Amino acid sequence: MKVIESKLQGAKLIEPSLFEDHRGFFMESYHAEGYAAIGLPNTYVQDNHSLSIQVGVLRGLHYQLNPKAQSKLVRVTAGSIFDAIVDIRKGSPTFGQWEGFELSAENKRQLFVPSGFAHGFCTVAPNTEVQYKVDNFFSPEQDRGILWNDPTIGIEWPTNAPILSDKDSRHPGLLNAHNNFVY
Numbered sequence: 054m055k056v057i058e059s060k061l062q063g064a065k066l067i068e069p070s071l072f073e074d075h076r077g078f079f080m081e082s083y084h085a086e087g088y089a090a091i092g093l094p095n096t097y098v099q100d101n102h103s104l105s106i107q108v109g110v111l112r113g114l115h116y117q118l119n120p121k122a123q124s125k126l127v128r129v130t131a132g133s134i135f136d137a138i139v140d141i142r143k144g145s146p147t148f149g150q151w152e153g154f155e156l157s158a159e160n161k162r163q164l165f166v167p168s169g170f171a172h173g174f175c176t177v178a179p180n181t182e183v184q185y186k187v188d189n190f191f192s193p194e195q196d197r198g199i200l201w202n203d204p205t206i207g208i209e210w211p212t213n214a215p216i217l218s219d220k221d222s223r224h225p226g227l228l229n230a231h232n233n234f235v236y
């Protein structure tokens with residue numbers, strides 16, 4: 054397993070060990086002890102799985118407020134995404150900064166998103182399936198969002214005209230949501 058640190062403290066990109074042979078491949082997509090050894094939590098309580106049929110589907114930017122803030126371990130099992138995280142930890146030296154990652158069924162890369170980050174992705178292939186573990190249950194009461202194209206963040210998404218849920222088209226900008234953040 055290879056670990057690549059993000060410029061945003063705490064976020065990590067993981068490349069699991071891949072065992073290929075004439076039949077195909079095998080990999081351990083999660084290992085509680087191995088992931089804990091690189092500083093990732095191993096107290097996940099929920100697995101999520103989404104399918105996005107078209108290219109340009111953008112889900113995000115989402116986060117949950119404390120006490121239901123979620124860390125996420127994200128991977129793609131079909132297709133490909135541009136995944137973006139935004140540091141929204143109050144007082145963080147990189148508050149409001151973002152980083153993007155290509156996660157795909159092909160590269161098998163996994164992204165660890167600590168709590169205190171807003172998270173979203175945009176599909177760059179049709180029929181993309183994203184599967185991710187979270188270490189806190191879904192809580193509609195604490196579910197929040199930041200507008201995907203907030204100019205104060207300036208994420209360089211692969212499209213300027215994404216396919217959004219109604220909810221994702223109406224989130225506030227970072228600075229309007231800012232007083233929510235207590236991580």
Ligand SMILES: Cc1cn([C@H]2C[C@H](O)[C@@H](COP(=O)(O)OP(=O)(O)O[C@H]3O[C@H](C)C(=O)[C@H](O)[C@H]3O)O2)c(=O)[nH]c1=O
Nearest residue numbers: 101103112113115116125172173174190191192218220
């Ligand atoms: C997140 C979630 C949603 N739901 C229900 C609520 C809605 O009726 C339906 C669709 O939810 P939503 O439109 O929020 O799904 P996404 O837009 O894929 O949301 C996710 O998108 C970005 C990428 C994230 O990082 C979050 O994990 C998550 O917010 O599933 C549940 O029942 N449990 C859940 O954990």
